[in-house]
Amino acid sequence: MQIIEQYSTPFYKNIVDLPPSMVRKLWKGNKIMILDIRTPQEYIEHHIPGSVLIPMDYLEVLSEYFSDKEVAVVCEHGNRARYATYGMPHLYKKRSIYMIGGMVGWMSMGYEVESGMDENGTKWEQWLDEKLK
Structure with missing residues (x-):
C-alpha cells in the first residue's frame, strides 16, 4: 500500500496531514x-467505530x-484537531495524524459511523478518576 503523506510544517516531522481515505x-x-x-x-x-x-x-x-x-486526531470539522496536533506536539511521542476535514470529511466519503455512547466513549472518565485518586 502506498501512503501519500503531506507535512504541513518542516518543524514537526512526527505530524502528518492525511485525508479521511488514508486514515x-x-x-x-x-x-x-x-x-x-x-x-x-x-x-x-456520531463517531467512528472503535x-x-x-x-x-x-x-x-x-x-x-x-x-x-x-x-x-479527529474532531467535527478539523479545527480542534489541527490545534491538538500542531498546537500541542509534545503530547505525541510517535506519529500523529491530523485528519483533514474531520468527521464531516469522513461522513461525506460515506464511511462507517455509529451513534450512542460506548465503552470507548467513557474510558476518559475512568482514566480521569484514576488520576484524581
Missing part, C-alpha cells in the same frame, strides 16, 4: 488509534494513555 486504510489495517477529541455530546451523535474519546480539554492530563501510539 481509514491505516485504521482498517490496525496501524493507528483514532483519537476523537470532541465533546461527549458530539460523540453520542475511536477513543478524550475531550480536548483533557488531552494534556490524559496524554499517557495515547502518547506511545500512532494516532489520528
Whole structure:
C-alpha cells in the first residue's frame, strides 16, 4: 500500500496531514488509534467505530494513555484537531495524524459511523478518576 503523506510544517516531522481515505486504510489495517477529541455530546451523535474519546480539554492530563501510539486526531470539522496536533506536539511521542476535514470529511466519503455512547466513549472518565485518586 502506498501512503501519500503531506507535512504541513518542516518543524514537526512526527505530524502528518492525511485525508479521511488514508486514515481509514491505516485504521482498517490496525496501524493507528483514532483519537476523537470532541465533546461527549458530539460523540453520542456520531463517531467512528472503535475511536477513543478524550475531550480536548483533557488531552494534556490524559496524554499517557495515547502518547506511545500512532494516532489520528479527529474532531467535527478539523479545527480542534489541527490545534491538538500542531498546537500541542509534545503530547505525541510517535506519529500523529491530523485528519483533514474531520468527521464531516469522513461522513461525506460515506464511511462507517455509529451513534450512542460506548465503552470507548467513557474510558476518559475512568482514566480521569484514576488520576484524581
